[in-house]
Structures are given as structure tokens and as C-alpha cells.
Amino acid sequence: MERTDYRKLYWKIITTTLTFSLVPLFALGATIYYQFRVSYTAKIMESLRTLTENRRNAIDLFFEERVSQLYTLAYTQSLDQLRDEKYLDQVFTLMQSRSKSFVDIGIIDRDGTHVTYVGPYNLAGVNYKNESWFHEVMLRGVYISDVFMGFRKYPHFIIAVLRREGDRSWILRATIDTEIFDAMVKAAQVGKRGDAYVVNREGILQTAPRFAGHLLGKIESPHTSQFSGIHVEEMQMNGETALFSTTWLKNKDWMLVIKEDPSQELTPLFEARYMMIGIIGLGVLVIVLGTVFVSRATVGQLIQSDREKAMLDASLVQSGKMAALGKLAAGIAHEVNNPLAVIKEKVGWMMDLLSEEDISQSENFKEFDDAVHKIDQHVERAKKVTHRLLGFARRMEPIKDKVDVNKLVDETIDFLENEAHYRNIVIQPEYHADLPTTLSDSSQLQQVVLNILNNAIDAIGKNGQIDVKTDYSVKDEQIVITISDNGPGIPNDQLDRIFDPFFTTKEVGMGTGLGLSISYTIVDKLGGRILVSSEVGKGTTFTIYLPVIRQEKA
Ligand SMILES: Nc1ncnc2c1ncn2[C@@H]1O[C@H](COP(=O)(O)OP(=O)(O)OP(=O)(O)O)[C@@H](O)[C@H]1O
Ligand SMILES: [Mg+2]
Known part of the structure; x- marks a missing residue:
């Protein structure tokens, strides 16, 4: 294998191992985080829903109590009794002794005239005939107003109930202290950035929110149409994303809005996310290091064993050549040795013959002598080769x-x-x-x-x-x-x-x-x-x- 082949193999091992180990790791991490997020968000939404439900029930109860207090008063006393300002004052003091939620109380006759009034303002004799709420009470029997400034220049709202007494009809009207009502709503303002407020159908704030605006100001309302139950959702409103829980009140077309800052509520979730990222990061590091280490070791071992194999191959080839040569050499040397021995003997004999010749008699004597000596020399050389070859063959053991x-x-x-x-x-x-x-x-x-x-x-x-x-x-x-x-x-x-x-x-x-x-x-x-x-x-x-x-x- 070439050097580049080993490199390629190295990278192949690394990428395959990383793919097969990192993909499941990421998938696992993402799944766990997703599941955790879903259940955690559900839990937060659930607790927000419970909070909203409790608040709404409390507010509903507050209204119901006030309304039934007024009803009880209207239906247990006659107009003649209540017309007496002293008597009304007595009754009012009695009512306030239990809870100070009323500011004032008054009786209005069928013509809209405030006939009797008990309270801090001078409202006796005021005529409400042209007020829309007056007709509403006459029509429906009970009326809860929006918060308004009115004659008093002070935020308040009224509850009015109608009593038909024989052929007479009259209205018992009381003003509710918005501060008490405000405090009830504000109790749902949780955390550093949480908010809770009440808006009417037109988006006019009925209580003072912490951040969203001021009392009687108009704000962007999460919902304008009526629905039953509680809606909890993440929404973008007034430039920020938050969790909003909304519900309509039972006795009044007001909507309770409770806002929670998700960044605060979701802190444990973010912590879990950072921890997850940390753990996965650590896992990735360990896997990458491990993979690099193992791949290196594997390829290193492969290179080593390939090298050893190549060396063994080369030495096997060489040994093969030698063995073949050994046999061949022995055969040839043996075959050539015999003719060489004969030639050697004959050359010796020719030399002996030449030594007996008379030099002067033979005109080619010099040439003969030279040739015979050359033959002898070359036979010697040939014998040296065959001798080596035979030695080579014999030396096997x-x-x-x-x-x-x-x-x-x-x-x-x-x-x-x-x-x-x-x-x-x-x-x-x-x-x-x-x-x-x-x-x-x-x-x-x-x-x-x-x-x-x-x-x-x-x-x-x-x-x-x-x-x-x-x-x-x-x-x-x-x-x-x-x-x-x-x-x-x-x-x-x-x-x-x-x-x-x-x-x-x-x-x-x-x-x-x-x-x-x-x-x-x-x-x-x-x-x-x-x-x-x-x-x-x-x-x-x-x-x-x-x-x-x-x-x-x-
Ligand atoms: N030390 C060396 N430096 C340079 N070349 C060498 C050296 N040793 C061997 N060789 C080369 O290897 C060849 C083969 O050597 P080898 O000993 O097998 O045969 P040879 O020496 O040529 O013949 P012989 O051994 O029969 O005298 C030599 O001819 C020479 O070219
Ligand atoms: Mg040599």
C-alpha cells in the first residue's frame, strides 16, 4: 500500500467511526432535551393555568359576594325604610364592619334620581336617567360597571341591583373601592417580571398593571372575543415574548391576564440545556480523541504488519531462487566436471608430448605450446566455477x-x-x-x-x-x-x-x-x-x- 492509501484508510476509519458514534449521541441528546422541554413547558403552563383559575375564582367570588350582599339588602328592606338616610347609614356601617369594600351606597328611584346617598361625596339628588348603566339595570336587574372616573374624579366602579316592589321599581347602587379589587388582581403578579391585570372588551385596563400600562389606559389585548376556560400560550405582545394566561370573568365581561416571563420560568430548562451541551461536548471530545487514537494505532499496526509481510515475501522469493539454483548448480557442476576432467587429462598429456618434441623440428611448436597452456588455464577457471557451484549446493546443511x-x-x-x-x-x-x-x-x-x-x-x-x-x-x-x-x-x-x-x-x-x-x-x-x-x-x-x-x- 502507498503512503496516501494509508492516509485515506486512516481518514475513512475516523469518519466512519465518528459518524456511527456521534450521530446517535446527537440524536439522543436532542431527543432527551426535546422531551424534557416539552414536559417542563407543560408543567409551567399547568401551574400558570392553576394560578389563573384560582385568581379568577377569587375575583368571581368577590363579585358574587358583593352582588348578593346588595340583593339581600334590597330584598329584605323596603324602599320606605331605605329612603331614610339615617337608616341607610346604619345599614351601610353594618355592611362595612365585615369588609370595607364599599365606598358608598345609594337609592335611585325609577326616574333616575339619587334619592338617598350615604358616602364621602355629595351625590344626593344627582340624576342618572341619561346614563347608559341606568337603563341596563332597569332592563337586566343587575349591573356591574367598568372602572371610570365619574363625578368623583377617582377610579371606581359600581354595582347596581334592581328591586321591584309591587308596582314600584328602585335601584340599590354601591361603589366598589378599586384598591381592594386591584390588590386581588395584583396578587397574581409573580416573579421579577410577571404581571397581572384586568382589561375590558375594548382593551381598557381596569386595574393597574406592573409594566403593561396605567389604569384606564388602552393596551393590546391578547384576545378580544369571549371564550370559556383558560388560554395559556406563548405570545409576542408589546415588543416582548412572554407566556400569557387569559380567562374571562364569570360575572363581568372583563378578562384577567396573567403574564409570566419565560426566561425566568424556564431557567431550569436553560440550565439543563447548558448541562446537556456540556456533556455532549465532553462526549464528542472523548469520542474524537478515542477515534484518533484507535485509528492511529490500527493504521500503525497495519503499516507495521504490511512491512513485515513485504520483508518476508522478499526473503521467501530470495530463498526460492537459492533453492532452485542449488539444485541446478549441483546438476550442471556435476555434468560439466566430468568433461572438464577429461579435457584436463588430455591437456596434461599433450603438454607431456610437446615437452618431448624437438623445438627446431616443429615449425608451429610455439603456437601449439601457447594454445595448450591457454586450454589448461581456462579449464582451471571453469573448474573454479564448478567447484564453487558444487560447494554452494553441498553447503545446504x-x-x-x-x-x-x-x-x-x-x-x-x-x-x-x-x-x-x-x-x-x-x-x-x-x-x-x-x-x-x-x-x-x-x-x-x-x-x-x-x-x-x-x-x-x-x-x-x-x-x-x-x-x-x-x-x-x-x-x-x-x-x-x-x-x-x-x-x-x-x-x-x-x-x-x-x-x-x-x-x-x-x-x-x-x-x-x-x-x-x-x-x-x-x-x-x-x-x-x-x-x-x-x-x-x-x-x-x-x-x-x-x-x-x-x-x-x-
Ligand atoms: N561493497 C560493495 N560496493 C559496491 N558494489 C558492491 C559491493 N558489494 C557487492 N557489490 C556489487 O554486487 C555485485 C555482486 O556481488 P557478488 O559478491 O555476488 O558477486 P561478485 O563479487 O561480482 O563475484 P564474486 O563474488 O564471484 O567475485 C558485485 O558485482 C558488485 O557490483
Ligand atoms: Mg564477491
């Missing part, structure tokens, strides 16, 4: 014995000391002090070191340095032999072919191209590995890894 690698390397360098000296090449050894001994085939191993050192000397040619180092890796239990030269290096395109049998860059007759392939096979059989790294112009390093074997396996 190593003979293992205790080997001191430092000593072995030192001896090998000794072999080449003269040659190196002659070519002005310094061989610089550096031995690991506590190298363990290992079970290995010393002569085969020596051949490997010799081959590599020979190659290095050949590569340098003249004037250079070869560093030979032994080391021990405790972790892998391996002996490491490193041979570096400062020769010309190996071009990249040749690097993976140098272990191939018969690959050589040397002149014909100078190299067989078998040195490294034989070395490779040997190290492989010994359970180790050879690696090469090279840079053109700088030099080449061969590294041999040998396992430390302390005891032959049974």
Missing part, C-alpha cells in the same frame, strides 16, 4: 558448533590484511566486548564475512577504509556484524539484484556473481538475515544479523 564471532571476524580480516595493505585500504575493526558465543557453522560464516570484505575491497579499488563492527542486541538476542566501506556505492536499480545468482558488475572472468547469493543462503540457513544499504558516492554497508543460539534444539 550447516554443521553447528560454538562460535566466537569476534575471533572469527578477526581471523578473516587477517586473511585479507596483505591484499588490503597492498591497495592502501585500512580495515578498522571494533569488537563488542561481551559478545556471547553462539551455535553456528564457523567456516560458512567465515565465508560470508570474507565474501563481503572481498567485495568491499574490490569496490574501493585503491585507498579507502572499511569499518567492521560487532555488536549485541539484548532485546532481539542477536549478534550484529556491520561491514561498511567508503567505496562508490551501489545504484538503486542494482540494489535489489546484488543477491541474485550470477549478478555481477565485474569484468568477464573477474567475478562469478555468486559471492553474495551464496552468502545470503548461508546466513538464511543459519537463521539470520543480511541487509544492505548504500548511497552512490558515499559507500555501502552490509549488516548481518545472527541469532544467539545457546543450545541445539532437540
Whole structure:
């Protein structure tokens, strides 16, 4: 796989994992929040509805009590009795002793004239014939007015009841103190921004609200048409969004409005939302970090195992080549060796014959002698190749014995000391002090070191340095032999072919191209590995890894 493929895989794992874990998380969060919001809002609306209902019942009761008080008075007393101002005053004082909700009281005759009046204002004799409320009472028997300023220049409203007494009709009229009524409504103003007020059909305020306006002012009313029951809804009114609960009163076409500030009421909901966002955010962070970590580890492991597999593949290919070559080499060497032996024998015989010739008698003697010697020389060369090949084939099974690698390397360098000296090449050894001994085939191993050192000397040619180092890796239990030269290096395109049998860059007759392939096979059989790294112009390093074997396996 290419580097970009790993990147792609990495991102694919990340996106898939994130999608499959984040989507359910968000869905869960949204669902929980939505459910909570719905039930919480329902709860708030319910409590607002209850508050409104209680308030309305209280107000209704207030009206009913006043009306029935007046009815009782009108129907238990006769007009003649009540006409007496003193008597009316007595009755009024009695009524006020229980609750001071009335301001004044008066009797109005069928012509609209205020015949008797008890109260702080001087209203006796005033005629109400042209007031619309007067006709309403005459028609319906009971009347509750809107709040108005009237003659008194003070906000008030009146309740009037009609009594038919024989052929006479008269009206008992009382003024209600708006302050008491106001206080009842205001009791529903909850929270810092809550409001409660009463409006009539035309949107005229009948009580003084906290924020919405002032008494008898006109405001935008949530509803203008009558309905039964209680409406609770979120509405935008007068520039702000709030929860409005509205209901019409039973005895009067007034509407009770209770407003609640949702931002205050919904604080727990917002807190829950922030907590939710916090928890989800934390979850996202953990998931993202976890995903990145796991993806990295997975891809890292994949790269590692791919690399190992590639290495194993390469070494399997190389081993395959070697095995095939081994068989082939043995066959060819054997077949070629016999004719070579015959040629060698015949050449020896011809040489003997030539030595008995009289030189002066034979005019082509020189040519014959030359040719025979050349044949002998080339047969020798051919035998060297077949000898190596046979050796290669035979060396398949190593003979293992205790080997001191430092000593072995030192001896090998000794072999080449003269040659190196002659070519002005310094061989610089550096031995690991506590190298363990290992079970290995010393002569085969020596051949490997010799081959590599020979190659290095050949590569340098003249004037250079070869560093030979032994080391021990405790972790892998391996002996490491490193041979570096400062020769010309190996071009990249040749690097993976140098272990191939018969690959050589040397002149014909100078190299067989078998040195490294034989070395490779040997190290492989010994359970180790050879690696090469090279840079053109700088030099080449061969590294041999040998396992430390302390005891032959049974
Ligand atoms: N240290 C080195 N520096 C540069 N090239 C090298 C080095 N070692 C090996 N090579 C290259 O690898 C080739 C193969 O080496 P190998 O030992 O298998 O065969 P050879 O040396 O050519 O022949 P022989 O080993 O029979 O003498 C060499 O011909 C050379 O091109
Ligand atoms: Mg060689």
C-alpha cells in the first residue's frame, strides 16, 4: 500500500467511526432535551393555568359576594325604610364592619334620581336617567360597571341591583373601592417580571398593571372575543415574548391576564440545556480523541504488519531462487566436471608430448605450446566455477558448533590484511566486548564475512577504509556484524539484484556473481538475515544479523 492509501484508510476509519458514534449521541441528546422541554413547558403552563383559575375564582367570588350582599339588602328592606338616610347609614356601617369594600351606597328611584346617598361625596339628588348603566339595570336587574372616573374624579366602579316592589321599581347602587379589587388582581403578579391585570372588551385596563400600562389606559389585548376556560400560550405582545394566561370573568365581561416571563420560568430548562451541551461536548471530545487514537494505532499496526509481510515475501522469493539454483548448480557442476576432467587429462598429456618434441623440428611448436597452456588455464577457471557451484549446493546443511564471532571476524580480516595493505585500504575493526558465543557453522560464516570484505575491497579499488563492527542486541538476542566501506556505492536499480545468482558488475572472468547469493543462503540457513544499504558516492554497508543460539534444539 502507498503512503496516501494509508492516509485515506486512516481518514475513512475516523469518519466512519465518528459518524456511527456521534450521530446517535446527537440524536439522543436532542431527543432527551426535546422531551424534557416539552414536559417542563407543560408543567409551567399547568401551574400558570392553576394560578389563573384560582385568581379568577377569587375575583368571581368577590363579585358574587358583593352582588348578593346588595340583593339581600334590597330584598329584605323596603324602599320606605331605605329612603331614610339615617337608616341607610346604619345599614351601610353594618355592611362595612365585615369588609370595607364599599365606598358608598345609594337609592335611585325609577326616574333616575339619587334619592338617598350615604358616602364621602355629595351625590344626593344627582340624576342618572341619561346614563347608559341606568337603563341596563332597569332592563337586566343587575349591573356591574367598568372602572371610570365619574363625578368623583377617582377610579371606581359600581354595582347596581334592581328591586321591584309591587308596582314600584328602585335601584340599590354601591361603589366598589378599586384598591381592594386591584390588590386581588395584583396578587397574581409573580416573579421579577410577571404581571397581572384586568382589561375590558375594548382593551381598557381596569386595574393597574406592573409594566403593561396605567389604569384606564388602552393596551393590546391578547384576545378580544369571549371564550370559556383558560388560554395559556406563548405570545409576542408589546415588543416582548412572554407566556400569557387569559380567562374571562364569570360575572363581568372583563378578562384577567396573567403574564409570566419565560426566561425566568424556564431557567431550569436553560440550565439543563447548558448541562446537556456540556456533556455532549465532553462526549464528542472523548469520542474524537478515542477515534484518533484507535485509528492511529490500527493504521500503525497495519503499516507495521504490511512491512513485515513485504520483508518476508522478499526473503521467501530470495530463498526460492537459492533453492532452485542449488539444485541446478549441483546438476550442471556435476555434468560439466566430468568433461572438464577429461579435457584436463588430455591437456596434461599433450603438454607431456610437446615437452618431448624437438623445438627446431616443429615449425608451429610455439603456437601449439601457447594454445595448450591457454586450454589448461581456462579449464582451471571453469573448474573454479564448478567447484564453487558444487560447494554452494553441498553447503545446504550447516554443521553447528560454538562460535566466537569476534575471533572469527578477526581471523578473516587477517586473511585479507596483505591484499588490503597492498591497495592502501585500512580495515578498522571494533569488537563488542561481551559478545556471547553462539551455535553456528564457523567456516560458512567465515565465508560470508570474507565474501563481503572481498567485495568491499574490490569496490574501493585503491585507498579507502572499511569499518567492521560487532555488536549485541539484548532485546532481539542477536549478534550484529556491520561491514561498511567508503567505496562508490551501489545504484538503486542494482540494489535489489546484488543477491541474485550470477549478478555481477565485474569484468568477464573477474567475478562469478555468486559471492553474495551464496552468502545470503548461508546466513538464511543459519537463521539470520543480511541487509544492505548504500548511497552512490558515499559507500555501502552490509549488516548481518545472527541469532544467539545457546543450545541445539532437540
Ligand atoms: N561493497 C560493495 N560496493 C559496491 N558494489 C558492491 C559491493 N558489494 C557487492 N557489490 C556489487 O554486487 C555485485 C555482486 O556481488 P557478488 O559478491 O555476488 O558477486 P561478485 O563479487 O561480482 O563475484 P564474486 O563474488 O564471484 O567475485 C558485485 O558485482 C558488485 O557490483
Ligand atoms: Mg564477491
